[in-house]
Amino acid sequence: GQNIDQPTEMTATEGAIVQINCTYQTSGFNGLFWYQQHAGEAPTFLSYNVLDGLEEKGRFSSFLSRSKGYSYLLLKELQMKDSASYLCAPMDSNYQLIWGAGTKLIIKP
Amino acid sequence: GAVVSQHPSRVICKSGTSVKIECRSLDFQATTMFWYRQFPKQSLMLMATSNEGSKATYEQGVEKDKFLINHASLTLSTLTVTSAHPEDSSFYICSASAGEGVTEAFFGQGTRLTVV
Numbered sequence: 001g002q003n004i005d006q007p008t009e010m011t012a013t014e015g016a017i018v019q020i021n022c023t024y025q026t027s028g029f030n031g032l033f034w035y036q037q038h039a040g041e042a043p044t045f046l047s048y049n050v051l052d053g054l055e056e057k058g059r060f061s062s063f064l065s066r067s068k069g070y071s072y073l074l075l076k077e078l079q080m081k082d083s084a085s086y087l088c089a090p091m092d093s094n095y096q097l098i099w100g101a102g103t104k105l106i107i108k109p
Numbered sequence: 110g111a112v113v114s115q116h117p118s119r120v121i122c123k124s125g126t127s128v129k130i131e132c133r134s135l136d137f138q139a140t141t142m143f144w145y146r147q148f149p150k151q152s153l154m155l156m157a158t159s160n161e162g163s164k165a166t167y168e169q170g171v172e173k174d175k176f177l178i179n180h181a182s183l184t185l186s187t188l189t190v191t192s193a194h195p196e197d198s199s200f201y202i203c204s205a206s207a208g209e210g211v212t213e214a215f216f217g218q219g220t221r222l223t224v225v
Contacts, residue, residue, distance in 0.1 A: 033213070033214075040200075040219075040221070041218065041219060042115075042202045042204075042216035042217060042218055042219040043153070043202075043216050044216070045213055045214075045215075048213065087152070087153070096155070096158075097155075097214060099145075099152045099153040099154075099155075100152050101150070101152040102152060104150075
């Protein structure tokens, strides 16, 4: 079956760095997306990885290891506005996004 | 990025009535639109996939006669919740993609439906 595993909740301090891990099992693989979702709002796109390695985009970086079925999202210089849920969504062989419950990130001053 | 507009953002309706939610792609042609629902603290659940001009493909367990989806043009898809019940209260989100294969999904703002 298809499965996504992320921590349910994480807490970090403003200005610090946090890494959100994601392991996945899918039927086929066409890359992996990370989305940010604030409470009561729709998800917004953060990153897309299809090859192994690290993709850096400003304060956010995303890493992928296809052989391990593993990805992480790294957030640097955390700001209060980064408090949100972070959704790891691999795309399967049918080009469908598979959604987990996401990781709720709480930023404390 | 591309803009997807979803309307209304919030709706309260009486049990037994129908509610229509619109999803529009404002600056691109959406060949495929997806409808999700999301309960509090849970993941997005795909309800159906619709391609312009053809019938929607519903996920297992989703009643197609209750959740009517129309994708009549490349910029508009609608979801109608018929004979709504309190258990249909949820956050409904549409997303649209511009082509086949790997494309970024652009999300609408979501619709908070409350059935009383």
